[in-house]
Amino acid sequence: MSEPLAPATLDLTADPVELTRVLCDIESVSGNEKAIADAVEQALRGLGHLDVVRRGNNIVARTRLGRSERVVIAGHLDTVPLNDNLPARRDGALLHGLGTCDMKGGDAVILRIAATVPEPNRDVTFILYDAEEIAAEHNGLRKLAETDPDLLAGDFAILMEPSNAGVEAGCQGTLRVEVRTTGERAHTARAWRGVNAIHRAGEVLRLLEAYEPRKPVIDGLEYHEGLNAVFVRGGVAGNVVPDECVVEVNYRFAPDFSEADAEAYVRDFFEGYDVTLTDCAPGALPGLDVPAAQAFVDLVGGEVFPKFGWTDVARFSALGIPAVNFGPGDPLFAHKQEEHVPVEHIERCEAILTRWLTS
Amino acid sequence: MSEPLAPATLDLTADPVELTRVLCDIESVSGNEKAIADAVEQALRGLGHLDVVRRGNNIVARTRLGRSERVVIAGHLDTVPLNDNLPARRDGALLHGLGTCDMKGGDAVILRIAATVPEPNRDVTFILYDAEEIAAEHNGLRKLAETDPDLLAGDFAILMEPSNAGVEAGCQGTLRVEVRTTGERAHTARAWRGVNAIHRAGEVLRLLEAYEPRKPVIDGLEYHEGLNAVFVRGGVAGNVVPDECVVEVNYRFAPDFSEADAEAYVRDFFEGYDVTLTDCAPGALPGLDVPAAQAFVDLVGGEVFPKFGWTDVARFSALGIPAVNFGPGDPLFAHKQEEHVPVEHIERCEAILTRWLTS
Numbered sequence: 278m279s280e281p282l283a284p285a286t287l288d289l290t291a292d293p294v295e296l297t298r299v300l301c302d303i304e305s306v307s308g309n310e311k312a313i314a315d316a317v318e319q320a321l322r323g324l325g326h327l328d329v330v331r332r333g334n335n336i337v338a339r340t341r342l343g344r345s346e347r348v349v350i351a352g353h354l355d356t357v358p359l360n361d362n363l364p365a366r367r368d369g370a371l372l373h374g375l376g377t378c379d380m381k382g383g384d385a386v387i388l389r390i391a392a393t394v395p396e397p398n399r400d401v402t403f404i405l406y407d408a409e410e411i412a413a414e415h416n417g418l419r420k421l422a423e424t425d426p427d428l429l430a431g432d433f434a435i436l437m438e439p440s441n442a443g444v445e446a447g448c449q450g451t452l453r454v455e456v457r458t459t460g461e462r463a464h465t466a467r468a469w470r471g472v473n474a475i476h477r478a479g480e481v482l483r484l485l486e487a488y489e490p491r492k493p494v495i496d497g498l499e500y501h502e503g504l505n506a507v508f509v510r511g512g513v514a515g516n517v518v519p520d521e522c523v524v525e526v527n528y529r530f531a532p533d534f535s536e537a538d539a540e541a542y543v544r545d546f547f548e549g550y551d552v553t554l555t556d557c558a559p560g561a562l563p564g565l566d567v568p569a570a571q572a573f574v575d576l577v578g579g580e581v582f583p584k585f586g587w588t589d590v591a592r593f594s595a596l597g598i599p600a601v602n603f604g605p606g607d608p609l610f611a612h613k614q615e616e617h618v619p620v621e622h623i624e625r626c627e628a629i630l631t632r633w634l635t636s
Numbered sequence: 637m638s639e640p641l642a643p644a645t646l647d648l649t650a651d652p653v654e655l656t657r658v659l660c661d662i663e664s665v666s667g668n669e670k671a672i673a674d675a676v677e678q679a680l681r682g683l684g685h686l687d688v689v690r691r692g693n694n695i696v697a698r699t700r701l702g703r704s705e706r707v708v709i710a711g712h713l714d715t716v717p718l719n720d721n722l723p724a725r726r727d728g729a730l731l732h733g734l735g736t737c738d739m740k741g742g743d744a745v746i747l748r749i750a751a752t753v754p755e756p757n758r759d760v761t762f763i764l765y766d767a768e769e770i771a772a773e774h775n776g777l778r779k780l781a782e783t784d785p786d787l788l789a790g791d792f793a794i795l796m797e798p799s800n801a802g803v804e805a806g807c808q809g810t811l812r813v814e815v816r817t818t819g820e821r822a823h824t825a826r827a828w829r830g831v832n833a834i835h836r837a838g839e840v841l842r843l844l845e846a847y848e849p850r851k852p853v854i855d856g857l858e859y860h861e862g863l864n865a866v867f868v869r870g871g872v873a874g875n876v877v878p879d880e881c882v883v884e885v886n887y888r889f890a891p892d893f894s895e896a897d898a899e900a901y902v903r904d905f906f907e908g909y910d911v912t913l914t915d916c917a918p919g920a921l922p923g924l925d926v927p928a929a930q931a932f933v934d935l936v937g938g939e940v941f942p943k944f945g946w947t948d949v950a951r952f953s954a955l956g957i958p959a960v961n962f963g964p965g966d967p968l969f970a971h972k973q974e975e976h977v978p979v980e981h982i983e984r985c986e987a988i989l990t991r992w993l994t995s
Contacts, residue, residue, distance in 0.1 A: 466945035
């Protein structure tokens with residue numbers, strides 16, 4: 278029992294649902310991805326037709342067929358913490374358990390495509406990375422983009438985050454500001470000698486309550502912005518008129534706005550108030566006009582939806598690579614105790630990618 | 637150096653300004669009043685004409701002359717914490733230092749009257765007590781009122797809290813409520829699926845901003861109420877539409893309102909909102925119609941002002957004893973590093989009390 282365990286062996290000829298189950302049962306909460314990365318590396322190297330590079334617990338496997346286009350297909354290997362939801366468990370049309378939805382179903386599809394489509398019509402770069410579920414500084418894809426941007430090169434990228442086996446294109450940006458009101462302290466028994474900063478914040482909140490979101494249509498997709506107070510704080514003591522109140526506001530902006538556009542919008546919205554920018558990440562345009570993207574969308578056949586939340590799609594976009602989310606599972610069940618994925622989603626994603634890369 | 641120190645000796649024949657200085661230099665931050673209580677007890681017992689009772693660090697000294705009226709003259713012995721403002725220091729017309737204003741100038745006047753008016757025209761109860769500057773549970777006057785209410789008996793009481801050597805009558809009550817708004821959590825990227833509780837608090841703050849205070853006139857004194865947010869808090873995470881926001885509100889109410897009146901007023905003001913009462917202390921009516929009070933006010937000669945802040949005057953009022961604040965020092969300098977008292981205030985207070993008790 279004391280000798281090191283050999284890496285778990287992944288059977289890439291198994292059906293993708295069974296492969297998902299095996300991947301889920303290799304526990305890989307963020308920070309603990311070594312075992313699953315070992316198994317993935319061994320399985321991909323064993324295929325023989327891929328160039329495999331490992332950086333930490335990030336695996337990049339590429340075809341080298343000299344095709345005119347190269348596409349990237351990526352997924353993260355980590356999960357949020359355990360919540361009494363392992364091992365994974367098949368129940369009819371659903372596979373239940375931690376990681377089934379976010380996103381080992383997608384990872385299984387990636388490994389299946391790597392194994393079963395040895396000569397795709399487009400060169401493919403498969404990326405399986407770590408630490409997506411924790412602070413951005415640890416994110417494996419971010420690290421690869423910084424240390425080895427050439428490994429990420431491509432004309433189009435698919436991130437296999439759960440999206441109900443449909444295409445979600447682009448993603449909205451996110452920005453945070455602090456809106457600060459000030460006043461003058463006084464004893465509440467003589468409040469007229471002071472100015473209440475919390476009362477002044479009422480107008481800030483009223484503006485937010487009356488906010489009408491932009492819903493720009495980009496490449497045929499309707500985005501939906503949001504401007505929300507996420508925190509409010511103020512107060513000195515129970516008998517003191519407070520001299521400061523801070524409202525922390527999160528702006529989710531459509532990808533037709535740059536970070537500078539978004540900041541200007543918020544500063545204009547809160548004109549006359551003290552506004553401090555604390556955080557900003559750009560959105561990503563859908564970028565569906567490149568041939569590989571167009572062919573992919575045509576194949577999926579269904580509607581394309583805008584991605585509202587911020588995802589690693591934006592990292593590809595920042596590298597100049599159009600990217601979409603396309604993966605099995607309903608994102609509403611991600612990070613939940615009752616996480617699950619429909620078996621049919623996994624099978625459909627594999628079938629679509631296979632057709633796209635072979636037809 | 638290791639033997640117990642004898643109590644500091646107070647010379648009650650010294651002028652009241654010098655006596656104030658000596659009292660200030662017996663450091664007596666709340667919780668550390670033993671040394672000053674020892675000195676006060678010894679000095680009062682030494683006079684010979686007073687019945688002296690000690691309870692903890694509270695000293696009660698009474699004349700027993702069989703007069704038709706009994707008046708109470710009280711002051712607390714403790715101070716707020718040191719702030720590099722001891723020893724006390726005379727600078728022309730001002731005495732500077734911790735406790736000079738709040739309220740050892742008043743205590744010195746009490747001790748001087750005790751010493752120099754052995755046969756007052758009204759029986760007098762002198763009370764010097766501890767722990768006024770900290771949580772009410774420790775308050776020495778509160779404890780005396782509970783354990784020995786007979787020691788506090790009287791027809792009229794003067795609390796020698798700083799009031800610019802003028803009379804401040806009655807005091808306003810204080811009440812706190814939490815006003816809570818609720819909503820529904822959602823990811824801020826899809827904020828339209830939730831309801832933002834912080835935005836809903838905007839209307840609560842707008843109501844407060846538009847508040848018009850009552851200013852009732854009672855016994856010729858104009859009070860001035862106040863309704864203030866003293867804290868606001870809300871927020872779950874930087875990417876979550878928050879489902880709760882709490883505004884903590886402090887209502888300072890004139891003494892024509894009972895606690896029940898005050899609560900009803902606030903509940904009516906915030907009608908439709910979730911309001912929780914968290915704290916309440918009643919005000920005190922001026923009570924200037926008793927003969928001793930009327931004689932005292934006539935002697936002071938100047939205008940009588942309403943007391944806006946809550947003071948221990950309300951404890952006497954709760955015992956059915958009309959009470960006023962009358963002491964040297966401007967209360968605006970209490971609890972400040974630059975605390976000080978005008979020498980003239982101390983002298984004037986002593987002169988007025990002497991005339992009132994001897995004429």
